[in-house]
Amino acid sequence: PARVDQHRNGFYVTLRLKSSMYHRFHAPADCRVSQVDYISGDVWNVNPPALKRVPGLYCRNERAVIRAQLADGSPMTLVPVAAILVASIRLHWLDVRLHLRYRGANPIPCDAALARGEEMGWFEHGSTIIICLPPGYGLAEDLGLGAQVQAGQALAQPEKPKKHKL
Template sequence: MRKLIARFVLQEDINFLLTNRVPRQLLTRFMGWFSKIEQPLVRDLSIATWQLFADLDLSDARQTKFRSLHDCFTRQLRDGARPLDHDPKILISPCDGIVGTCGAIVGTKVIQAKGFPYTLLDLLGDPALVEYYRDGSYVTLRLTSSMYHRFHAPHDCRVEKVTYISGDTWNVNPIALRRVEKLFCKNERALIVTVLAAGNQRITLVPVAAIIVASIRLHFIDVLLHLRYRGPNVIACQANFAKGEEMGWFQHGSTIIVFAPKGVTLRDGVIESKAIRMGQSLFDLPH
Protein backbone atom coordinates (compact mmCIF):
# COMPACT_ATOMS: atom_id res chain seq x y z
CA MET A 1 0.00 0.00 0.00
CA ARG A 2 2.78 2.40 0.96
CA LYS A 3 4.62 1.73 -2.32
CA LEU A 4 1.45 2.35 -4.34
CA ILE A 5 0.86 5.68 -2.60
CA ALA A 6 4.48 6.72 -3.10
CA ARG A 7 4.41 5.73 -6.78
CA PHE A 8 1.24 7.79 -7.31
CA VAL A 9 2.56 10.89 -5.56
CA LEU A 10 5.95 10.70 -7.28
CA GLN A 11 4.47 10.85 -10.77
CA GLU A 12 5.85 14.14 -12.04
CA ASP A 13 2.65 15.82 -13.23
CA ILE A 14 0.65 14.74 -10.19
CA ASN A 15 3.41 15.74 -7.77
CA PHE A 16 3.72 19.18 -9.32
CA LEU A 17 -0.05 19.74 -9.22
CA LEU A 18 -0.40 18.54 -5.64
CA THR A 19 2.46 20.62 -4.28
CA ASN A 20 2.35 23.80 -6.35
CA ARG A 21 -1.09 24.36 -7.93
CA VAL A 22 -2.62 24.93 -4.51
CA PRO A 23 -2.90 28.07 -2.32
CA ARG A 24 0.68 27.63 -1.12
CA GLN A 25 0.87 30.32 1.53
CA LEU A 26 -2.52 29.47 3.01
CA LEU A 27 -1.60 25.78 3.19
CA THR A 28 1.75 26.65 4.75
CA ARG A 29 0.12 28.77 7.47
CA PHE A 30 -2.45 26.07 8.15
CA MET A 31 0.23 23.38 8.53
CA GLY A 32 2.24 25.66 10.80
CA TRP A 33 -0.78 25.80 13.11
CA PHE A 34 -1.84 22.17 12.73
CA SER A 35 1.63 20.69 13.31
CA LYS A 36 1.81 22.28 16.78
CA ILE A 37 -1.38 20.67 18.11
CA GLU A 38 -0.34 18.66 21.18
CA GLN A 39 -3.37 16.36 21.33
CA PRO A 40 -2.06 12.75 21.46
CA LEU A 41 -4.46 11.32 18.87
CA VAL A 42 -3.78 14.14 16.39
CA ARG A 43 -0.03 13.76 16.99
CA ASP A 44 -0.01 9.99 16.53
CA LEU A 45 -2.18 10.02 13.39
CA SER A 46 -0.10 12.82 11.88
CA ILE A 47 3.20 11.05 12.44
CA ALA A 48 1.75 7.75 11.16
CA THR A 49 0.49 9.46 7.99
CA TRP A 50 3.89 11.10 7.52
CA GLN A 51 5.55 7.68 7.73
CA LEU A 52 3.34 6.45 4.84
CA PHE A 53 5.00 8.95 2.50
CA ALA A 54 8.56 9.12 3.84
CA ASP A 55 11.32 6.93 5.24
CA LEU A 56 11.21 8.48 8.69
CA ASP A 57 14.07 7.21 10.87
CA LEU A 58 14.01 8.38 14.48
CA SER A 59 16.79 6.07 15.71
CA ASP A 60 19.28 8.95 15.96
CA ALA A 61 16.86 11.34 17.72
CA ARG A 62 17.63 12.59 21.22
CA GLN A 63 14.09 11.75 22.37
CA THR A 64 11.66 9.04 21.31
CA LYS A 65 8.42 10.66 22.44
CA PHE A 66 7.17 13.93 20.95
CA ARG A 67 4.57 16.46 22.03
CA SER A 68 3.37 17.19 18.48
CA LEU A 69 4.12 16.69 14.80
CA HIS A 70 6.14 19.90 14.91
CA ASP A 71 8.16 18.59 17.85
CA CYS A 72 9.04 15.53 15.76
CA PHE A 73 9.95 17.62 12.68
CA THR A 74 12.34 19.81 14.67
CA ARG A 75 13.86 16.99 16.73
CA GLN A 76 17.42 17.17 18.01
CA LEU A 77 20.02 14.45 17.60
CA ARG A 78 21.43 12.25 20.30
CA ASP A 79 25.04 13.00 21.24
CA GLY A 80 27.54 11.55 18.77
CA ALA A 81 24.99 10.92 16.01
CA ARG A 82 26.87 13.20 13.58
CA PRO A 83 30.69 12.94 13.93
CA LEU A 84 32.47 16.08 12.71
CA ASP A 85 35.45 16.28 10.37
CA HIS A 86 37.74 18.34 12.63
CA ASP A 87 40.43 18.96 9.99
CA PRO A 88 40.95 22.77 10.09
CA LYS A 89 41.36 22.82 6.29
CA ILE A 90 37.87 21.38 5.80
CA LEU A 91 34.49 23.09 5.73
CA ILE A 92 31.79 20.67 6.82
CA SER A 93 28.24 20.30 5.58
CA PRO A 94 25.95 22.47 7.71
CA CYS A 95 23.05 20.00 7.45
CA ASP A 96 21.86 16.61 6.36
CA GLY A 97 20.80 16.73 2.74
CA ILE A 98 20.94 15.45 -0.79
CA VAL A 99 23.43 17.24 -3.03
CA GLY A 100 21.70 19.04 -5.87
CA THR A 101 23.58 21.07 -8.42
CA CYS A 102 27.08 22.02 -7.33
CA GLY A 103 30.46 23.09 -8.64
CA ALA A 104 32.00 26.27 -9.99
CA ILE A 105 30.13 29.55 -10.26
CA VAL A 106 30.59 30.69 -13.87
CA GLY A 107 31.12 34.39 -13.47
CA THR A 108 28.03 35.12 -11.42
CA LYS A 109 25.84 32.38 -12.90
CA VAL A 110 24.62 29.40 -10.87
CA ILE A 111 22.63 26.37 -12.05
CA GLN A 112 19.31 25.54 -10.41
CA ALA A 113 18.65 22.52 -12.66
CA LYS A 114 19.69 21.56 -16.18
CA GLY A 115 18.81 24.46 -18.47
CA PHE A 116 17.66 26.64 -15.57
CA PRO A 117 20.37 29.11 -14.50
CA TYR A 118 20.02 32.05 -12.13
CA THR A 119 22.41 34.82 -11.15
CA LEU A 120 23.92 35.58 -7.77
CA LEU A 121 22.26 38.99 -7.88
CA ASP A 122 18.84 37.35 -8.38
CA LEU A 123 19.33 35.28 -5.23
CA LEU A 124 21.47 37.45 -2.96
CA GLY A 125 20.41 40.94 -4.02
CA ASP A 126 23.72 42.37 -2.75
CA PRO A 127 26.23 43.58 -5.39
CA ALA A 128 29.13 43.33 -2.92
CA LEU A 129 28.39 39.67 -2.18
CA VAL A 130 27.94 39.00 -5.88
CA GLU A 131 31.45 40.25 -6.61
CA TYR A 132 32.88 38.37 -3.64
CA TYR A 133 31.56 35.03 -4.95
CA ARG A 134 32.31 35.66 -8.62
CA ASP A 135 33.97 32.51 -10.04
CA GLY A 136 33.70 30.84 -6.65
CA SER A 137 31.98 27.54 -5.76
CA TYR A 138 28.58 26.49 -4.52
CA VAL A 139 26.55 23.49 -3.45
CA THR A 140 22.80 23.06 -3.11
CA LEU A 141 21.71 20.80 -0.24
CA ARG A 142 18.10 19.63 -0.30
CA LEU A 143 16.52 18.46 2.94
CA THR A 144 13.71 15.97 2.46
CA SER A 145 10.73 15.97 4.82
CA SER A 146 11.97 13.02 6.90
CA MET A 147 15.51 14.35 7.43
CA TYR A 148 17.02 16.04 10.46
CA HIS A 149 16.07 19.71 9.98
CA ARG A 150 18.62 21.64 12.02
CA PHE A 151 21.70 23.33 10.54
CA HIS A 152 25.12 24.02 11.98
CA ALA A 153 28.23 26.15 11.56
CA PRO A 154 30.48 24.88 8.73
CA HIS A 155 33.62 26.04 10.60
CA ASP A 156 34.68 28.23 13.51
CA CYS A 157 33.11 31.53 12.51
CA ARG A 158 31.13 34.62 13.45
CA VAL A 159 27.90 36.06 12.09
CA GLU A 160 27.44 39.83 12.08
CA LYS A 161 24.11 40.16 10.30
CA VAL A 162 21.27 38.23 8.72
CA THR A 163 19.41 39.45 5.66
CA TYR A 164 15.83 38.25 5.34
CA ILE A 165 14.13 38.24 1.93
CA SER A 166 10.39 37.61 1.91
CA GLY A 167 8.96 35.58 -0.95
CA ASP A 168 6.78 32.72 -2.14
CA THR A 169 6.66 29.09 -0.99
CA TRP A 170 7.15 26.97 -4.11
CA ASN A 171 8.07 23.36 -3.51
CA VAL A 172 11.84 22.93 -3.93
CA ASN A 173 11.87 19.28 -5.00
CA PRO A 174 13.62 18.28 -8.27
CA ILE A 175 10.34 18.23 -10.19
CA ALA A 176 9.59 21.87 -9.39
CA LEU A 177 13.22 22.91 -9.98
CA ARG A 178 12.98 21.55 -13.53
CA ARG A 179 9.79 23.52 -14.21
CA VAL A 180 9.93 26.85 -12.36
CA GLU A 181 12.60 29.27 -13.54
CA LYS A 182 14.65 30.98 -10.81
CA LEU A 183 12.64 29.18 -8.15
CA PHE A 184 15.11 29.76 -5.30
CA CYS A 185 15.08 33.48 -6.16
CA LYS A 186 11.29 33.59 -5.80
CA ASN A 187 11.05 31.86 -2.42
CA GLU A 188 11.41 33.21 1.10
CA ARG A 189 15.03 32.97 2.25
CA ALA A 190 17.70 34.26 4.63
CA LEU A 191 21.31 35.20 3.92
CA ILE A 192 23.66 34.18 6.72
CA VAL A 193 27.17 35.44 5.98
CA THR A 194 29.72 33.67 8.18
CA VAL A 195 33.24 35.04 8.58
CA LEU A 196 35.72 32.24 9.25
CA ALA A 197 37.87 32.68 12.35
CA ALA A 198 40.94 31.52 10.44
CA GLY A 199 41.52 33.25 7.11
CA ASN A 200 38.52 35.60 7.24
CA GLN A 201 36.89 34.03 4.18
CA ARG A 202 33.16 34.63 3.97
CA ILE A 203 30.99 31.55 3.59
CA THR A 204 27.33 32.33 2.99
CA LEU A 205 24.51 29.98 3.89
CA VAL A 206 21.17 30.63 2.21
CA PRO A 207 18.34 28.68 3.87
CA VAL A 208 15.44 28.69 1.38
CA ALA A 209 11.92 28.05 2.69
CA ALA A 210 9.29 26.11 0.76
CA ILE A 211 5.66 25.04 0.87
CA ILE A 212 4.73 24.03 4.44
CA VAL A 213 8.23 25.14 5.51
CA ALA A 214 8.10 28.94 5.44
CA SER A 215 9.60 29.42 8.87
CA ILE A 216 13.29 29.68 9.80
CA ARG A 217 14.47 29.94 13.40
CA LEU A 218 17.98 31.18 14.21
CA HIS A 219 19.38 30.86 17.74
CA PHE A 220 21.26 34.14 17.58
CA ILE A 221 18.43 36.54 16.69
CA ASP A 222 15.21 36.99 18.62
CA VAL A 223 13.01 36.87 15.52
CA LEU A 224 11.12 34.04 13.85
CA LEU A 225 11.53 34.48 10.09
CA HIS A 226 8.24 33.52 8.47
CA LEU A 227 5.65 34.64 5.92
CA ARG A 228 4.15 37.35 8.15
CA TYR A 229 7.48 38.89 9.15
CA ARG A 230 7.87 42.27 7.46
CA GLY A 231 11.21 43.59 8.63
CA PRO A 232 13.68 44.99 9.22
CA ASN A 233 15.20 43.07 6.32
CA VAL A 234 18.77 43.37 7.66
CA ILE A 235 19.14 42.21 11.25
CA ALA A 236 22.41 43.09 13.00
CA CYS A 237 23.89 40.57 15.43
CA GLN A 238 27.16 39.37 16.93
CA ALA A 239 27.33 35.60 17.22
CA ASN A 240 30.36 33.32 17.40
CA PHE A 241 30.15 29.62 16.57
CA ALA A 242 32.43 26.64 16.89
CA LYS A 243 32.57 24.21 14.01
CA GLY A 244 29.46 22.04 14.08
CA GLU A 245 27.61 24.17 16.63
CA GLU A 246 23.87 24.46 15.96
CA MET A 247 22.78 27.71 14.33
CA GLY A 248 19.06 27.15 13.77
CA TRP A 249 16.42 25.03 12.10
CA PHE A 250 13.65 24.82 9.54
CA GLN A 251 10.18 24.05 10.81
CA HIS A 252 9.97 21.14 8.34
CA GLY A 253 12.62 20.79 5.61
CA SER A 254 13.84 22.65 2.57
CA THR A 255 17.15 23.70 1.00
CA ILE A 256 20.40 25.34 2.04
CA ILE A 257 22.68 26.77 -0.65
CA VAL A 258 26.30 27.25 0.42
CA PHE A 259 28.53 29.79 -1.38
CA ALA A 260 32.32 29.94 -1.11
CA PRO A 261 34.78 32.39 -2.72
CA LYS A 262 37.36 31.57 -5.36
CA GLY A 263 40.10 29.40 -3.88
CA VAL A 264 37.71 27.39 -1.69
CA THR A 265 36.89 24.22 -3.64
CA LEU A 266 34.36 21.43 -3.39
CA ARG A 267 35.64 18.09 -2.16
CA ASP A 268 36.05 15.47 -4.89
CA GLY A 269 33.37 13.21 -3.41
CA VAL A 270 30.67 15.89 -3.35
CA ILE A 271 28.57 15.03 -6.39
CA GLU A 272 24.99 15.52 -7.51
CA SER A 273 22.37 13.20 -5.95
CA LYS A 274 24.73 12.03 -3.18
CA ALA A 275 23.33 11.99 0.36
CA ILE A 276 25.47 13.85 2.88
CA ARG A 277 25.23 14.30 6.62
CA MET A 278 25.95 17.27 8.80
CA GLY A 279 29.60 17.20 9.86
CA GLN A 280 30.96 15.48 6.75
CA SER A 281 33.52 17.26 4.59
CA LEU A 282 32.12 19.63 1.96
CA PHE A 283 34.79 22.15 0.87
CA ASP A 284 38.59 22.38 0.99
CA LEU A 285 40.02 25.63 2.30
CA PRO A 286 43.17 26.96 0.59
CA HIS A 287 46.40 25.98 2.31
Protein backbone atom coordinates in the same frame (compact mmCIF):
# COMPACT_ATOMS: atom_id res chain seq x y z
CA PRO B 1 27.12 43.87 -5.55
CA ALA B 2 30.12 43.84 -3.16
CA ARG B 3 29.04 40.49 -1.70
CA VAL B 4 28.60 39.04 -5.19
CA ASP B 5 32.11 40.20 -6.12
CA GLN B 6 33.52 38.43 -3.04
CA HIS B 7 32.10 35.14 -4.31
CA ARG B 8 32.67 35.65 -8.06
CA ASN B 9 34.50 32.60 -9.50
CA GLY B 10 34.04 30.98 -6.10
CA PHE B 11 32.36 27.77 -5.04
CA TYR B 12 28.85 26.89 -3.90
CA VAL B 13 27.02 23.79 -2.77
CA THR B 14 23.26 23.27 -2.61
CA LEU B 15 21.93 21.02 0.13
CA ARG B 16 18.34 19.84 -0.22
CA LEU B 17 16.63 18.70 2.95
CA LYS B 18 13.75 16.33 2.23
CA SER B 19 10.72 16.35 4.50
CA SER B 20 11.84 13.02 5.98
CA MET B 21 15.26 14.41 6.96
CA TYR B 22 16.71 16.26 9.90
CA HIS B 23 15.52 19.88 9.62
CA ARG B 24 18.29 21.56 11.58
CA PHE B 25 21.42 23.06 10.07
CA HIS B 26 24.86 23.55 11.55
CA ALA B 27 27.84 25.84 11.01
CA PRO B 28 29.98 24.23 8.29
CA ALA B 29 33.09 25.89 9.76
CA ASP B 30 34.18 28.20 12.58
CA CYS B 31 32.69 31.54 11.60
CA ARG B 32 31.27 34.85 12.76
CA VAL B 33 27.85 35.97 11.52
CA SER B 34 27.59 39.72 10.99
CA GLN B 35 24.21 40.15 9.30
CA VAL B 36 21.07 38.33 8.23
CA ASP B 37 19.02 39.69 5.31
CA TYR B 38 15.47 38.32 5.43
CA ILE B 39 13.69 38.16 2.08
CA SER B 40 9.99 37.31 2.12
CA GLY B 41 8.70 35.37 -0.86
CA ASP B 42 6.85 32.35 -2.17
CA VAL B 43 6.99 28.88 -0.68
CA TRP B 44 7.23 26.61 -3.72
CA ASN B 45 8.22 22.99 -3.25
CA VAL B 46 11.98 22.62 -3.85
CA ASN B 47 12.00 19.06 -5.21
CA PRO B 48 13.72 18.35 -8.57
CA PRO B 49 10.50 18.49 -10.67
CA ALA B 50 9.60 21.92 -9.19
CA LEU B 51 13.13 23.22 -9.85
CA LYS B 52 12.72 22.28 -13.53
CA ARG B 53 9.22 23.77 -13.75
CA VAL B 54 9.60 27.07 -11.81
CA PRO B 55 12.27 29.45 -13.18
CA GLY B 56 14.48 31.02 -10.48
CA LEU B 57 12.71 29.09 -7.73
CA TYR B 58 15.38 29.72 -5.06
CA CYS B 59 15.25 33.43 -5.86
CA ARG B 60 11.45 33.45 -5.52
CA ASN B 61 11.07 31.53 -2.26
CA GLU B 62 11.34 33.01 1.22
CA ARG B 63 14.97 33.00 2.39
CA ALA B 64 17.52 34.42 4.81
CA VAL B 65 20.92 35.49 3.53
CA ILE B 66 23.40 34.85 6.35
CA ARG B 67 26.61 36.87 5.96
CA ALA B 68 29.56 35.35 7.79
CA GLN B 69 33.34 35.34 7.85
CA LEU B 70 35.50 32.24 8.25
CA ALA B 71 38.24 32.20 10.87
CA ASP B 72 40.78 33.36 8.24
CA GLY B 73 38.57 36.34 7.31
CA SER B 74 37.24 34.82 4.06
CA PRO B 75 33.57 35.53 3.37
CA MET B 76 30.98 32.78 3.57
CA THR B 77 27.31 33.18 2.76
CA LEU B 78 24.63 30.68 3.75
CA VAL B 79 21.12 30.95 2.33
CA PRO B 80 18.43 28.86 4.03
CA VAL B 81 15.52 28.75 1.54
CA ALA B 82 12.05 27.99 2.87
CA ALA B 83 9.64 25.73 0.97
CA ILE B 84 6.06 24.55 0.96
CA LEU B 85 4.81 23.77 4.49
CA VAL B 86 7.87 25.56 5.92
CA ALA B 87 7.58 29.33 5.64
CA SER B 88 9.54 29.58 8.88
CA ILE B 89 13.28 29.83 9.47
CA ARG B 90 14.65 29.94 13.01
CA LEU B 91 18.17 31.14 13.82
CA HIS B 92 19.54 30.67 17.33
CA TRP B 93 21.22 34.07 17.57
CA LEU B 94 18.06 36.00 16.61
CA ASP B 95 15.14 36.44 18.96
CA VAL B 96 12.63 36.54 16.08
CA ARG B 97 11.03 33.85 13.96
CA LEU B 98 11.52 34.60 10.26
CA HIS B 99 8.31 33.75 8.40
CA LEU B 100 5.92 35.24 5.87
CA ARG B 101 4.18 37.39 8.51
CA TYR B 102 7.47 38.82 9.84
CA ARG B 103 7.36 42.58 9.35
CA GLY B 104 10.56 43.53 11.11
CA ALA B 105 13.79 44.78 9.62
CA ASN B 106 14.94 43.24 6.36
CA PRO B 107 18.67 43.56 7.16
CA ILE B 108 19.26 42.38 10.73
CA PRO B 109 22.72 43.24 12.07
CA CYS B 110 24.14 40.71 14.51
CA ASP B 111 27.39 39.40 15.94
CA ALA B 112 27.34 35.66 16.54
CA ALA B 113 30.45 33.50 16.82
CA LEU B 114 29.80 29.87 15.84
CA ALA B 115 32.02 26.83 16.05
CA ARG B 116 32.10 24.19 13.32
CA GLY B 117 29.19 21.81 13.88
CA GLU B 118 27.29 24.16 16.18
CA GLU B 119 23.58 24.29 15.44
CA MET B 120 22.69 27.50 13.61
CA GLY B 121 18.95 27.04 13.28
CA TRP B 122 16.17 24.97 11.81
CA PHE B 123 13.24 24.81 9.41
CA GLU B 124 9.86 23.63 10.52
CA HIS B 125 9.89 21.20 7.56
CA GLY B 126 12.35 20.17 4.81
CA SER B 127 13.98 22.78 2.57
CA THR B 128 17.30 23.87 1.03
CA ILE B 129 20.52 25.56 2.13
CA ILE B 130 22.94 27.13 -0.33
CA ILE B 131 26.51 27.75 0.87
CA CYS B 132 28.79 30.13 -1.06
CA LEU B 133 32.55 30.37 -0.59
CA PRO B 134 35.14 32.62 -2.27
CA PRO B 135 37.64 31.43 -4.90
CA GLY B 136 40.15 28.93 -3.54
CA TYR B 137 37.64 26.31 -2.37
CA GLY B 138 36.21 23.26 -4.11
CA LEU B 139 33.90 20.34 -3.47
CA ALA B 140 35.19 17.75 -1.00
CA GLU B 141 36.63 14.77 -2.88
CA ASP B 142 34.06 12.23 -1.66
CA LEU B 143 31.00 14.26 -2.72
CA GLY B 144 29.17 14.59 -5.99
CA LEU B 145 25.77 15.37 -7.44
CA GLY B 146 23.05 13.63 -5.46
CA ALA B 147 25.36 12.51 -2.63
CA GLN B 148 23.86 12.21 0.83
CA VAL B 149 25.78 14.22 3.42
CA GLN B 150 26.14 13.14 7.04
CA ALA B 151 26.54 15.53 9.98
CA GLY B 152 30.20 16.46 10.35
CA GLN B 153 31.12 15.43 6.80
CA ALA B 154 33.29 17.95 4.91
CA LEU B 155 31.48 19.78 2.10
CA ALA B 156 34.36 21.84 0.75
CA GLN B 157 38.12 21.92 0.90
CA PRO B 158 40.83 24.36 -0.12
CA GLU B 159 41.81 23.74 -3.73
CA LYS B 160 45.24 22.25 -4.26
CA PRO B 161 47.72 24.53 -6.03
CA LYS B 162 48.11 23.61 -9.68
CA LYS B 163 51.52 22.38 -10.74
CA HIS B 164 52.89 23.80 -13.96
CA LYS B 165 55.42 22.08 -16.17
CA LEU B 166 58.55 24.09 -16.89
